[in-house]
Amino acid sequence: MSRYRTAGRFLLLCAVWGTAFMATDVGLADLPAVPFAAVRFDVAAALLFGGVLASGTDARPRTRDDYVYVLVGGALIIGAHHAFLFAGQRYVTGAVAAVLLGLVPVVTPALTRLASTDADVTAGTAVGVALGFVGVVVIADPDPANLADSVLGVALVLASALAFAVAAVVTHSRSPSMPFVATQAWMMAVGAAVLHAAVLAVPGQSFATAAWTPSALGAVAYLSAVAGVGGFLLYFSLLDDLGPVEMSFIEYVIPVFAALAGWLVLGQAVTAATVVGFAFILAGFVAAKWRALRGG
Helix, strand or coil: CHHHHHHHHHHHHHHHHHHHHHHHHHHHCCCCHHHHHHHHHHHHHHHHHHHHHHHCCCCCCCCHHHHHHHHHHHHHHHHHHHHHHHHHCCCCCHHHHHHHHHHHHHHHHHHHHHHCCCCCCCHHHHHHHHHHHHHHHHHHCCCHHHHHHHHHHHHHHHHHHHHHHHHHHHHHCCCCCCCHHHHHHHHHHHHHHHHHHHHHHCCCCCHHHCCCCHHHHHHHHHHHHHHHHHHHHHHHHHHHHHHHHHHCCHHHHHHHHHHHHHHHHHCCCCCHHHHHHHHHHHHHHHHHCHHHHCCC
8 A cells, every 4th residue: 555655655745746847938928037936935935934934944054065955055955956947948839848857867867877986887878878868859850930939948847957967966965964854945945046046147137037927926925935935844744755766757757747737727738859858868868877777
């Protein structure tokens, strides 16, 4: 029975994070990308800190690992990752963005090996990265009529994936002493601060141009409370049960829910190029993780 509960929680998380791409598309109709992302994590951080205070947990960072985990995770996983992702979804659909983020588990082992003096890049990792790159090229499938927009959108989402992968490599060996909820609260607060700084630094990203319509407010609420707080708590509870290899498969189930939500709610079509590109990225993941998948 516990196996079925775990499978149910896994699919629930995929559905929550898959529909988050659709919610982002909805919010971007009225909100500039970076302010939208900043407000999302303002609300999420406030909710988490509220939970920490209510529980009476000591939420102060104390060790070097606490600070490195929070600063790197907040700046890259929350800040840079979502700034690039939300900006990229100005030009590509949520379904395409979800597929492109499937490169995270392909690129991460390559970055891990490059960052370590004790490990070489294996043939499987090299093949995996190459297949993933082919998948990206197929998905981009630029239309000559809007070549610049399609290429820019893909490049921004890839930058988002790279920021996430780099942070995963840096934080992998860290063991923060703070409770998990407190760690996540600080990460989201740091990420929100980075995003607010980006609002000031990036041209065209201003709160003055935001239209706080009911649909925009609904998107912020869903992304903050459900996909943000609820999604991250569910993700890390599953990580303890399944381990990193099995959890990495989430990147290949999320696009199904993202495409389904985009089609049902927004009428977005899934092109043949997206499906073929997804197949290449999935093949790249299998090549990069072949030893782990075989259990050795």
